[in-house]
Amino acid sequence: MKVRKKQSKRTSTRMREGIKKKAAAQHRKERKQAKKDVTWKSNKKDPGIPASFPYKGKILEAIETRRQQELEDKEAKRQERLNAKRQAVENGEVSMDDDMDAEHDEGSNGLAALMESAQQAAAEYNNGVGQHAPEQQDEEPHDVVEYDIDFYANDDDDEDAEVSSSELDKSRKAYDKIFKTVVDASDVVLYVLDARDPEGTRSRKVEEAVLQSQGKRLILILNKIDLVPPFVLEQWMAFLKSSFPTIPLRAAPGATNASSFNKKLTQSGTASALLESLKTYANNSNFKRSIVVGVIGYPNVGKSSVINALTSRRGGFSKVCPVGNQAGVTTSLREVKIDNKLKILDSPGICFPSETGKKSRKEQEAELALLNALPPKYIVDPYPAILMMVKRLSKSEEMTEAFKKLYELPPIPASDADTFTKHFLIHVARKRGRIGKGGVPNLSSAGISVLNDWRDGKILGWVLPNSSKDTATKAASQVKGATSTQLKKTEQTAIVNEWSKEFDLDGLFASLDNAIAADDTDMN
Numbered sequence: 281m282k283v284r285k286k287q288s289k290r291t292s293t294r295m296r297e298g299i300k301k302k303a304a305a306q307h308r309k310e311r312k313q314a315k316k317d318v319t320w321k322s323n324k325k326d327p328g329i330p331a332s333f334p335y336k337g338k339i340l341e342a343i344e345t346r347r348q349q350e351l352e353d354k355e356a357k358r359q360e361r362l363n364a365k366r367q368a369v370e371n372g373e374v375s376m377d378d379d380m381d382a383e384h385d386e387g388s389n390g391l392a393a394l395m396e397s398a399q400q401a402a403a404e405y406n407n408g409v410g411q412h413a414p415e416q417q418d419e420e421p422h423d424v425v426e427y428d429i430d431f432y433a434n435d436d437d438d439e440d441a442e443v444s445s446s447e448l449d450k451s452r453k454a455y456d457k458i459f460k461t462v463v464d465a466s467d468v469v470l471y472v473l474d475a476r477d478p479e480g481t482r483s484r485k486v487e488e489a490v491l492q493s494q495g496k497r498l499i500l501i502l503n504k505i506d507l508v509p510p511f512v513l514e515q516w517m518a519f520l521k522s523s524f525p526t527i528p529l530r531a532a533p534g535a536t537n538a539s540s541f542n543k544k545l546t547q548s549g550t551a552s553a554l555l556e557s558l559k560t561y562a563n564n565s566n567f568k569r570s571i572v573v574g575v576i577g578y579p580n581v582g583k584s585s586v587i588n589a590l591t592s593r594r595g596g597f598s599k600v601c602p603v604g605n606q607a608g609v610t611t612s613l614r615e616v617k618i619d620n621k622l623k624i625l626d627s628p629g630i631c632f633p634s635e636t637g638k639k640s641r642k643e644q645e646a647e648l649a650l651l652n653a654l655p656p657k658y659i660v661d662p663y664p665a666i667l668m669m670v671k672r673l674s675k676s677e678e679m680t681e682a683f684k685k686l687y688e689l690p691p692i693p694a695s696d697a698d699t700f701t702k703h704f705l706i707h708v709a710r711k712r713g714r715i716g717k718g719g720v721p722n723l724s725s726a727g728i729s730v731l732n733d734w735r736d737g738k739i740l741g742w743v744l745p746n747s748s749k750d751t752a753t754k755a756a757s758q759v760k761g762a763t764s765t766q767l768k769k770t771e772q773t774a775i776v777n778e779w780s781k782e783f784d785l786d787g788l789f790a791s792l793d794n795a796i797a798a799d800d801t802d803m804n
């Protein structure tokens with residue numbers, strides 16, 4: 281008997297693909313129709329707490345306090361982890377690089393981030409990485425020449441680095457190297473300070489290091505003078521001039537919406553006065569070569585802008601060095617030739633964490649954030665910096681009024697700075713639409729936007745010199761290993777007088793003082 285073979289259920293590929301295609305088309309159609317049909321959709325947007333609810337403010341505050349607590353807990357845990365890692369580094373179980381990477385990954389350690397970027401810059405320098413970046417060249421032809429940084433390479437230090445056994449030592453060395461290299465290479469050091477907080481951006485270690493190097497000159501550059509009123513500028517000039525020759529400067533025009541006091545001290549006017557002084561020194565010096573002027577300072581104080589201002593022509597704007605409103609734009613050393621007698625050296629911003637060693641990490645980060653020395657991405661919690669800013673602004677009626685006006689602040693019934701700051705941030709968050717889930721104001725986002733306003737000079741804020749004590753002497757005594765000769769007032773005065781003559785600063789001050797006085801009259 282013949283057995284019939286069972287027929288296979290297998291279909292042809294063409295048929296299977298056809299079914300798949302039809303099914304896909306059907307699904308597409310259903311999805312499209314579902315999108316059009318609104319009947320089943322619920323309103324997903326959380327309306328938040330109704331404005332009429334009597335305890336809304338308290339609830340929001342409680343939510344915010346809880347959020348802050350969570351942040352603090354997180355930070356404490358992070359610190360614990362970091363300490364454990366540091367311990368491991370000290371015990372030689374983990375390398376410092378691993379440690380730094382971990383800190384960086386967490387995106388919250390600003391100091392480490394700055395150190396890391398500085399180390400990177402030093403490493404680039406050691407490797408002789410070229411500085412040419414075509415997009416950073418000025419469009420106009422000018423007589424500025426950039427040199428490869430190998431020109432200053434110091435082999436001895438590299439050997440030292442190789443023999444150094446500890447990774448930690450190595451990283452410290454790399455960090456300090458930027459500053460050391462600039463000072464070693466320079467005949468004149470321009471130490472750029474932010475006029476809004478000169479003491480905050482000043483380090484006595486820098487001054488000591490220059491004083492110890494024979495034959496070098498240190499000039500303090502008080503930059504961003506357009507952001508402080510004339511009386512603040514005058515007080516700081518008088519204060520700083522007693523320590524070192526000081527020149528006021530407006531290195532950049534500033535943002536259009538930034539406050540602009542001291543209008544008569546223009547960018548081109550102050551920059552050409554500085555250039556003349558440097559040229560006078562270069563011409564009077566007995567060097568057979570051109571003099572090298574190193575520009576140093578905290579991140580974002582305007583070092584690159586100083587060089588751009590010096591190289592710009594006829595009040596125009598030169599882009600020899602990259603400039604940005606965030607810290608850490610300059611990452612490598614860059615030498616710019618002004619003329620046959622003058623070369624300028626730009627450097628990455630340097631902070632000296634050891635000087636603020638007694639303060640807590642949070643305080644240090646808040647200070648750096650307020651000095652705009654931290655890129656926003658490294659600011660985890662802007663609250664401490666905003667609180668610091670509010671306290672600073674409350675010291676003067678003029679600053680407080682301008683602040684209230686800028687943010688259109690309603691009367692805030694707050695007894696202390698902390699409560700005021702919280703209410704202020706809630707106000708900013710609401711006004712700028714920084715609202716999170718459940719209608720909760722995102723105070724962190726609001727804080728960052730306020731810090732950006734502060735960085736761009738929209739908020740009027742300044743610090744006055746501490747005249748109650750002789751701050752200069754007090755601070756100088758903190759300098760480790762400083763010799764008594766360096767600290768004597770008479771010696772300091774002699775230095776100021778002698779150096780001022782070499783740079784012909786008297787002539788420069790006469791014209792600038794007139795402009796300040798004229799500006800002052802306008803203000804009153």
Ligand SMILES: Nc1nc2c(ncn2[C@@H]2O[C@H](COP(=O)(O)OP(=O)(O)OP(=O)(O)O)[C@@H](O)[C@H]2O)c(=O)[nH]1
Pocket residue numbers: 503504505506507529530531532533534535538577578579580581582583584585586602603604605606607608609610611627628629630737
């Ligand atoms: N209003 C005002 N802004 C200035 C002045 N000088 C510089 N700036 C601004 O400050 C910001 C920082 O300037 P940079 O020249 O990049 O500062 P830097 O010190 O080189 O910064 P790093 O590269 O981080 O070290 C920029 O947005 C400049 O426009 C000034 O005199 N007035």
